[in-house]
Amino acid sequence: MAQSTASSTGPDVDRPSGLAGDAVRRIMHVAAALRHHQDVEIAALGLTPAVARALHELDPDHPLPARDLAEQLRCDRSNVTALVDKLEQAGLVQRKVDPADRRQKTLVVTDAGRRMRQRVHEVMSDSRLLAGLTTDELSTLRDLVWKVSDGGCPEACGTD
Amino acid sequence: MAQSTASSTGPDVDRPSGLAGDAVRRIMHVAAALRHHQDVEIAALGLTPAVARALHELDPDHPLPARDLAEQLRCDRSNVTALVDKLEQAGLVQRKVDPADRRQKTLVVTDAGRRMRQRVHEVMSDSRLLAGLTTDELSTLRDLVWKVSDGGCPEACGTD
DNA sequence: TATTGTTATACTCTATAACTATA
DNA sequence: TATAGTTATAGAGTATAACAATA
Secondary structure (H helix, E strand, O other): OOOOOOOOOOOOOOOOOOHHHHHHHHHHHHHHHHHHHHHHHHHHOOOOHHHHHHHHHOOOOOOEEHHHHHHHHOOOHHHHHHHHHHHHHOOOEEEEEOOOOOOOEEEEEOHHHHHHHHHHHHHHOOOHHHOOOOHHHHHHHHHHHHHHHOOOOOOHHHHO | OOOOOOOOOOOOOOOOOOHHHHHHHHHHHHHHHHHHHHHHHHHHOOOOHHHHHHHHHOOOOOOEEHHHHHHHHOOOHHHHHHHHHHHHHOOOEEEEEOOOOOOOEEEEEOHHHHHHHHHHHHHHOOOHHHOOOOHHHHHHHHHHHHHHHOOOOOOHHHHO
16 A cells, blocks of 8 residues: 555655554554553542543642633533533532632632542553563653654644 | 552552653553544544444454454444444445354445445554654554553453 | 533443344 | 344433523
8 A cells, every 4th residue: 555545644754564554553452451441440439531531630739710621621611511510529629710700610629639639640640551561661662652742743733 | 469559550560650650641642642633534434433443343354243343342232233233324334144043143344345444444554643753763662562462461451 | 792611402432231033 | 041133221421502691
């Protein structure tokens, strides 16, 4: 499948055929396994994945308005309402009207929320699935994925 | 599991603190970006992500019963019904009763399905997001994620 | 008029349980 | 009785559109 058969999916640089595609599919495979593990552990904390990720995005030391949380989660404002409802019902977050702009509601993480958020962070960082790598390999892997996520997509990102 | 702090989340080998957790969170970040890209391109093909992934799992040269597809997708049999409904309506797959066991329905990929599956495969292998890596880096990355997914979790997998 | 948060609504994805037709 | 596929149903997640309060 040469360079650029049909759509815009073909490799635009000269590379051993299949290399990049293999890498992508393997990354997705590993990520799915990691995600599954995380979801199981999150359920054990009594949270749903979306609620846990919302809590994880909140910085206890720098309360945000709901609008900013939506932006960080890359989802619509309307979803945040339900997520924060659950966090508030669980006593992990409190809504406080911003006196400076009474339209905004600031999301304040409670003490219980702080503790839960720490546990969520540990789940999100759980690396048991990477136990087969040596420390050097792990370090290399971290640097490579970091490089990718840090701007590996110079011009193609305009696609979105 | 553990000689460490609280739950079962701590590292069970001696490692620079945060290394593995950083790697995990970065992998998830990259995977989310890849997934988003794929979902956009899949939508452009007129498919939903789940339907596209179902088609992708099917081997045109070796038709499967629906039960096996459910197993490959790691989801319940009941979901496969709706997915195959859509594939059949789109003319990409045909259900054929297995004469040897009339309970089973074999999923046969049509010619149109074959072509669509190829396009889905290209989307799933789209590596534009990895364009910032050199060929050597890409090769290293592929080998490392391969090693992880190939059994990087010897004893801990019993957890599931 | 524009923006924040909310509500109403709908669609996708996935799971469980009950049903049918085969075996 | 056990299994393959289906149906009914429910919940989670996310999106769009319309609304109230506020700016």
